[in-house]
Amino acid sequence: MTAPEGTRPTRSGPSTGRGGDRRPVRPPLDRPRRAAYEAVAAVHRDDAFANLVLPIILREEGLFGRDAAFATELTYGTLRHLGTLDAILTDAAGRDVARIDPPVRDALRLGAYQLLHTRVPAHAAVSSTVDLVRSVAPGATGFANAVLREVSSRDADAWVAKLAPPMETDPVGHLALAYSHPQWIVRAFSEALGGDLGETERLLIEDNERPPVHLCARPGLIDPVELADQVGGAPGAFSPYAVYLPGGSPGDIPAVVDGRAHVQDEGSQLVATALADAPLDGPDGRWLDLCAGPGGKAGLLGALAAQRGARVTAVEVAEHRARLVSLATRDLPVAVLTMDGREVGGDPKLPEQHFDRVLVDAPCTGLGSLRRRPESRWRRQPSDLPPLTRLQRELLGAALRAVRPGGLVAYVTCSPHTVETHVTVTEAARRSGVAVDFVDARPLLPAGMPGLGDGPTVQLWPHRHGTDAMFLAVLRRG
Ligand SMILES: C[S@@+](CC[C@H](N)C(=O)[O-])C[C@H]1O[C@@H](n2cnc3c(N)ncnc32)[C@H](O)[C@@H]1O
Numbered sequence: 229m230t231a232p233e234g235t236r237p238t239r240s241g242p243s244t245g246r247g248g249d250r251r252p253v254r255p256p257l258d259r260p261r262r263a264a265y266e267a268v269a270a271v272h273r274d275d276a277f278a279n280l281v282l283p284i285i286l287r288e289e290g291l292f293g294r295d296a297a298f299a300t301e302l303t304y305g306t307l308r309h310l311g312t313l314d315a316i317l318t319d320a321a322g323r324d325v326a327r328i329d330p331p332v333r334d335a336l337r338l339g340a341y342q343l344l345h346t347r348v349p350a351h352a353a354v355s356s357t358v359d360l361v362r363s364v365a366p367g368a369t370g371f372a373n374a375v376l377r378e379v380s381s382r383d384a385d386a387w388v389a390k391l392a393p394p395m396e397t398d399p400v401g402h403l404a405l406a407y408s409h410p411q412w413i414v415r416a417f418s419e420a421l422g423g424d425l426g427e428t429e430r431l432l433i434e435d436n437e438r439p440p441v442h443l444c445a446r447p448g449l450i451d452p453v454e455l456a457d458q459v460g461g462a463p464g465a466f467s468p469y470a471v472y473l474p475g476g477s478p479g480d481i482p483a484v485v486d487g488r489a490h491v492q493d494e495g496s497q498l499v500a501t502a503l504a505d506a507p508l509d510g511p512d513g514r515w516l517d518l519c520a521g522p523g524g525k526a527g528l529l530g531a532l533a534a535q536r537g538a539r540v541t542a543v544e545v546a547e548h549r550a551r552l553v554s555l556a557t558r559d560l561p562v563a564v565l566t567m568d569g570r571e572v573g574g575d576p577k578l579p580e581q582h583f584d585r586v587l588v589d590a591p592c593t594g595l596g597s598l599r600r601r602p603e604s605r606w607r608r609q610p611s612d613l614p615p616l617t618r619l620q621r622e623l624l625g626a627a628l629r630a631v632r633p634g635g636l637v638a639y640v641t642c643s644p645h646t647v648e649t650h651v652t653v654t655e656a657a658r659r660s661g662v663a664v665d666f667v668d669a670r671p672l673l674p675a676g677m678p679g680l681g682d683g684p685t686v687q688l689w690p691h692r693h694g695t696d697a698m699f700l701a702v703l704r705r706g
Pocket residue numbers: 496518519520521522523524525526543544545546549567568569570589590591592619623
């Protein structure tokens with residue numbers, strides 16, 4: 229495709245001099261867009277994670293403050309909206325995006341994102357993207373220019389109206405295209421929300437928002453109101469330990485540096501606290517975190533355990549993640565074991581019927597935190613579910629062996645997929661061979677918290693509670 233007449237961007241850069249060569253001097257590629265391009269390209273080329281690769285690129289480029297924020301917005305926004313952007317680019321280019329040279333494709337995605345989802349003026353979005361294409365694929369500037377002119381001929385809503393199937397006949401297809409999620413994930417969310425398409429839509433919208441940063445003021449170490457004052461934030465709506473951070477880098481906060489607070493979604497705080505606060509008869513000194521890496525919940529449980537004279541055993545199979553647990557729980561009564569949590573009963577360090585409270589924060593698809601990992605919705609596949617659910621069942625089975633009679637097990641996922649939540653819990657309990665009762669988890673969450681459903685399990689939601697979509701089931705061993 230060649231650029232139609234009159235669609236080439238005009239340039240107004242300073243001239244190189246009088247008379248002679250009057251070609252404009254091109255401004256150097258702007259560094260925030262270059263950084264965003266490098267991050268998006270690394271995600272697609274190297275399977276990188278945006279949240280890991282982008283900070284490195286920003287540091288290498290020396291980008292801070294507003295420039296870093298702009299690069300971050302472009303990177304995360306482009307990756308979140310990728311499905312919709314690709315459908316639009318396919319239409320605008322007259323060929324499947326899969327058939328566009330990858331460097332040009334990633335540049336076009338960034339350009340289309342700026343045109344449709346930011347306040348960047350159209351001429352700036354087009355010309356900066358063409359500059360970018362010139363630097364990565366000089367022969368493709370005319371093509372890029374023409375595609376972006378076509379993209380800019382409609383706004384985002386008009387593109388959705390043109391390309392999405394009708395909501396009435398194909399609601400999943402419509403929502404998937406309109407809100408840039410794979411169809412199988414839209415279907416899973418809708419099922420977990422009881423088929424309520426209006427709520428499903430609100431959830432998808434929330435998934436495309438920049439997530440807030442929550443801090444956990446570790447109980448007994450720092451008062452959350454004091455922490456909120458220090459960071460210019462606000463105490464959380466639900467968790468007694470949550471503080472909402474208004475901006476800035478959490479790593480620069482003294483209380484985070486010295487271990488009195490850590491970064492943790494409020495939903496994660498709530499499920500860990502629910503286990504710690506659930507009424508329990510008999511001894512209460514031995515707590516177990518069976519899937520502890522990188523240590524967020526172990527940090528909170530450790531601080532609560534310190535106040536109550538209990539000790540936490542934190543198990544993590546991956547060595548580097550076990551090291552992170554040790555760091556996150558230094559100075560707390562937490563012993564870290566690097567081993568497979570399924571070895572309960574097969575290793576003297578993990579005896580059967582020994583622990584009073586057990587947390588299984590199981591490995592899962594992470595569909596409940598898509599806001600935080602912008603590329604993960606495109607990486608995850610339905611085929612991930614069978615091996616994950618088998619592991620979840622085995623870990624929950626191990627937890628039910630580890631807990632003493634009368635003791636409590638909390639099963640937690642950061643996914644609302646019913647196969648990872650209800651199906652896993654029901655199946656693991658059935659296969660465990662021990663008597664198990666479901667404890668109603670709703671009263672274990674703060675009084676007055678809305679939208680907790682019919683129990684006994686609890687599903688938190690970004691659009692209802694402002695948290696990740698954490699699932700919680702609490703089981704008592706008979
Ligand atoms: C959802 S993450 C846990 C998050 C953690 N509780 C926190 O709050 O920071 C699940 C963890 O389980 C670990 N894991 C996976 N299989 C395991 C196994 N068989 N035994 C113990 N840990 C396992 C993973 O390496 C991962 O760190």
